[in-house]
Amino acid sequence: MSTTKYTKIGIVGAGSMGSMMCQLFAEAGPEVSVFDVKCGNVDTTVGMAEKNPKTKGKVKGYKDYEQFVMSLPSPGHRLLVFSITHGDPTDQVLEALRPHLAKGDIILDGGNEWYENTERRQAQLKREQNVDHIGMGVSGGYQSARHGPSISPGGDSAALKRVMPLLEKVSAKDSQGNPCVAPIGPGGSGHYVKMIHNGIEQGMMGAVAEAWGLLRFNLGCELDEISEIFEQWSNTPELKRTFLIDIGVDICQKRDPSLGKTGASDNEEHVLSTVADKVVQDADGTEGTGTWTVAEAARIHISSPTIAASHFFRLASADRTARLKIGESLNLPPPPITPRTTLGKDEKSQFVEDIRKAVYAACLASFTQGFQLIARQSQKEEWGVSLSTCLKIWRAGCIISSDGLLDVFQPVVADFDSKPGNVNGSAVGNEMAKPKDASATIPAHPHLTSELAAAMPSLRRVMLWALERDAHVPTLAASLEWIKYVGAPVLPTMFMEAELDWFGAHKFDRWDSDAGRFGGQVKKGSEHFEWSPA
Template sequence: MEVKQVGMIGTGSMGSMLSLLFAELGIHTHFYDPSSQNVEVLQSYARETGHTDKITYHSDHKSLCEALGATGGPRFFMFSIPHGAAADKSIDALEPYLEAGDLIMDASNEQWHATERRQKRLEPRGVHYIGMGVSGGYQSARHGPSISPGGSKAALDAAFPFLQRIAAKDWSGRPCVAKLGPGGSGHYVKMVHNGIEHGMMTALSEAWAILDAGLTMDYEEIGDVFEKWNTDGPLRNSYLVGIGAQICRTRKRGDGGDFVLSHIRDKVVQDVDNSEGTGTWAVEEGVTLHVPHPTIAASHIFRVASADAAKREAVTKTLGGGIVPSKINGIIDKRKFVHEDLRQALYASFLMSFVQGLHILSRANEQHDWQLNFVDVLYVWRRGCIIQSDYIVALLERVYLSEECDEHNLLACPTIASELQNAYLSLKTVVQQALEADLHVPALSASLEYYKYSGSANLPTSFEEAELDYFGAHMYDLKTEGPGKPETGSHHFEWKPARGVQEEQ
């Protein structure tokens, strides 16, 4: 069935751009938003683009539902609203008018548990509910986003032709959307995407600071570096690197034409003010599932520290100026450092962000029996999303299609191991130089340590295991017994017998 109209609930930056995309594709958007400002902005966009005949405002949910039902057949709704209670309130408002066969696509950054709860709520009424990750920000929403839907087979089958129509297209014209799996799997994949995104963004910010403060390059020069990285090599066609070049070169209109970037405070608040929950949830999932994800976790913690600029300034004053990054000294070949070492270091950190996110997804997939196809997941990330990185995704696709792939231990796959081994010395050099100059490199250094301890058969945790056994009788394995599984050991040594009060005296 061709979808000719959609009911859009929520028209903020994403919802308004999606509405314009639908109109451009000939799909009539009937929308509701309690914010008069959002309503006015979308109506203004509709006038400017000549789409007033395809974008209609409704002041209540009843009117919107009646308009969608005028042509008969199942009705398609889309949520583009803040995560949490907003979706439940929207369902409450729609529920009196919903009928069997109607379909709701939740395009918000929602927690996957909430998605599954709503699916169970609506299922007895025959109403489909899809948890649908939509990636790429408001710009991709305008011309075609990356889409990761999850829900029942009937729901995905009904929605898929529509989703193929609106999704981003790769170089061959194939839509970047796939029927991922049941339940909350679609929102889970989007959550993992955003965790990977945070790791990549922080590592790229650190690389920018190394070029800016460490090598005292001006913004135009840094833009040139990013452009070259985005043109060839392992960072080619990387969305974040590409927009990084634009950001470095963009100047304000008037006022002397200063670089916009030079006026922006170091203050990322989206995690702390809870407007963006996916990064927090990704870290929590990694911890809950016992999956090492240090690049993603360190990036999240760095963003949280960034948010409270006032607290950091207070500490800086107490320290009499704090730790101030300095210029990197001792680099003999600057060009080699920039275009070989730093590029390879960033690539390694990007790749390890993907690996860590995919390991979280793999463990969740096994636990919830979603039966995800990881090649499909990677294809969703081909275009229209923030973590788009052609070389890395193509590499990972080859790995998943090969016999060498252990989806729970991608670092043991020869292809990935070779890539990281080739980048190791560059990553180590960059971290060493940055630390010597007091530059901030939590993501790059976390990636370095992750690679080191993941590939080591002899960690200092043997001493930690001994201490755990000393005070808690937690047991241990013997080196002669082989690595075994991550299970409690069978040996205990009575390091010091427990004594009573009188005996201790």
């Protein structure tokens, strides 16, 4: 089916993301009908549009499903964009809308959805009503939803072709003006890529937050000074235009004179000084992607400690009551309100540089682990996802955008995509063409390993400093260990293998066998020893 010019679309969900997307789509050309089960959200969204000359009169609100759908073009030519909570809420909305849907209609699910839910809905809607359901990852938060997000749509190729012109118009644009959207692949691949994006995001956020803690609590830097440091980091080749560093510049210097004294005498009016140390987004169940990414890493057997450590750090932070109670028993010292350091000017400058390189290494680790997850799952599901496409859509409009980091991965993913069977489904049905473990080639790429090796000495020094001062660096520490063991020629896991054989007869490979010398396939060994006769 050819591409379609949509002159009017419907958006379901007018919360922080949906209300912003209403303005974004309306400015891009089509009129927008908006529906939300919370009538107040509809009124707020329409009122917002009426205040903007570019969208005035182009956004109409509806509080009834039937009237909402009737306001759209004729059956078969309707485009509905969902911006609602994953799981049951999406199923409930679909059930309410299904009597009003017709063959040829398309749904773009812009929520953070578990990819198997997306595939279930795709199959049911296609089978029963010939309606296409596209799992559309929308990255960048509500700010990008207003000005242009990174978009990862996945589903039926013909349906994707129909919506791509509009998505290209509303998506973020990279520094060359290229749209940060592209078809990801069939089925739930679009939502899967967005899920892994959020996992990479968590790893990066952990590294940056831990770096901030070292600068603030251990080096004695004031918030304005940290803002300047972050700005300098964002101008280095390695971390050039890294979104999470860039917004850190703003966060560390933002003031509100109405705040008054907060207890931090040198930062009385800084908004950051009022923010409690609790990340509840994952612990309260409102966000699933981080949890799913960690579980997915375990399920498909990809070592992802950078992502996992940051996730568990966030979970531990959420219950402040428990932390304070445990802290009383452990007698752990709190960070000083007015921190001091004995380092001289030159030593301090060098250590700040070490922290920068440590953050760089951890971010590389987080991206590598994320790319491995996408690569292995794509191979398993025969999605044919191009990692170069993922890199393309992450160039702007999303939380993990970073010119410096993504430049490092450009040759890595290009080489991966060039191998037979890794993308475009070229190995489907051809067992000989399928690589045994395509994901393993990513961390082994010399362009990546050379960067990790160069940053590793700084990461080690930061870990030693942190250990001596009880600083909180789980993400950075996990990244260092991952770099150390992911390419280690010998590991102490031989003892673990022996114990597994002792109590479970799980077998092992001998050093003098081909599997022991060269590795071979990932499969159970052929040897067993009766360590203690049963």
